[in-house]
Amino acid sequence: MAGPVRQPIDLQSLERWIDTNTPEIKTPLDLKQFGFGQSNPTYQITSPDGARYVVRKKPPGTLLSKTAHRVDREYRIISALGDTDVPVPKCYGLCEDDSVIGTPFYIMDFLDGRFITEPHFPAQSAEERHEMWRAAVTTLAKFHRVNYSAVGLSDFGKHSSFYDRQISTFSRLSRAQASVTDVETGVPVGDIPHFDEILDFFSNKEKQPKDRSSLIHGDYKIDNLVFHKTEPRVIGILDWEMATIGHPLSDFVNLTGPWTWAGRDQNGQIRPQLEFDPSVTPGLPSLDQVIKWYVDTSGYNVRQDLDWGNAFGGLRSSIIIQGIAARVALRQASGLTAKAYAKLLTPTGLWTWEQVKKLTDKPAQDAGNKAKL
Structure with a gap:
């Protein structure tokens, strides 16, 4: 490696x-x-x-x-x-x-373990694939259960209004990133498609999930985990640069992206990963099973907020990709795949806009649902 x-x-x-x-x-x-x-x-x-x-x-x-x-x-x-x-x-x-x-x-x-780059675990048996996904989900849920005050991290982030703060930050950051010009060509990175309309939707308090807080990783996914060499368990979580106190929904959305938004077709358009079709990869859990594992361990019923969270995850991904594009333009990107990621900015922004349009037609969550968990 x-x-x-x-x-x-x-x-x-x-x-x-x-x-x-x-x-x-x-x-x-x-x-x-x-x-x-x-x-x-x-x-x-x-x-x-x-x-x-x-x-x-x-x-x-x-x-x-x-x-x-x-x-x-x-x-x-x-x-x-x-x-x-x-x-x-x-x-x-x-x-x-x-x-x-x-x-x-x-x-x-x-950490001398297994670094898995493909979330469908292609080299593992059906049984191990199932158990490694269980380990990834329950490890996240355990992390979200940590009392941040008890481990000395009460000042690691603000304790409320995570998504409102994200929207404010994303707005400022995206404007700065969009204006960056390539050091050789002078071409600007440019805006995320429909960025203003997307921000308007997510700013609508009636559409937002109930506010809650926990420690969050910020980029929790299979390739940021290290698995034991022979056992289906997680021995380490890596890449903590975006960790803070925030809404646990954001981490769950990031982890479960392969079932909804982490795939790409040959034109870079977003789709579920083909390998996550139940008929394609034996042993992979269903999204319903993953939700149950998480809820049983964490106590948070993430299901009711998932559609909104997935759409917001699209916005977050767009911001991250735009940032990579800006670092490529400034020749500051250190990863070997940075240029490939940068090309995904437009299709990711358009997918996010499509999800926002679907959610716009949904009724706002009623106060009773928001008060349950």
Whole structure:
């Protein structure tokens, strides 16, 4: 998984910092870079005794968002969850001194497990496929059950109005991203299709789900999980840069995207992933089964909010893709697939607009339903 270093860092300076601050990690180090991670460059370091660790650093250059790329927040939440039943890697240290390797970074354990890139688990048996999905869902539900005050994270985000705050943030961020021009061609990234109408719909309080709060990951999906090498269980959750306190619906929508919006046809148009048709991949749970696992473990009846959440997930995906497109334009993107993602901006925005039009014709949730859970 780790290969040649595309974004060099001062390895000797890193080794000096490690010798002083985390002496349990032995030097000198071998350095490689992972191909995943669209925003925060991620490296593998290996000590002379063969022990492997991961370095996550803030990207260089002028950044569009003040809230993204916060490796200090990643470090804080991973450390806080270390004593809970949520599986996370061990953290060794956080460095906020730019003079060491150019930007802030932290070091955590390398988890020696299975990294699954396809959510239909093509290499697994039907039985294991089913159980690995159960593990992914129940791990998310356990995470949402964590009392953020009890683990010292009560100030990790605001405790209410998550979606209203998201709308405000998305509006500002999208305007900035849309205006970014390519450093070579001068062509702007451009707006998300029907962006103003989409924002108007989601701002309608009568259409929104009941407000609630929990810790949320922000990008919870199968390829951000590490599974045990031989057992169908999660041993670690990765990529915490968007974690905060928010509405748990957002994480559930992200995880269950393959049943609704995570597929693409040859033209980049959104659809359910073909592999998630019950007749195509034996052992995959139905969306109803996934909802039941989540509700039974978390206590939150996510079903009543799912259509709205999926549509909002489309908006969120559009914003993320637009951000990747902006980083590609500025030559700041670190992932190998960044250019391919950037091309999905228009079809993702159009899909979101279609969902909004369908929901516009639905009656608002009545107060009784909102008060139940």
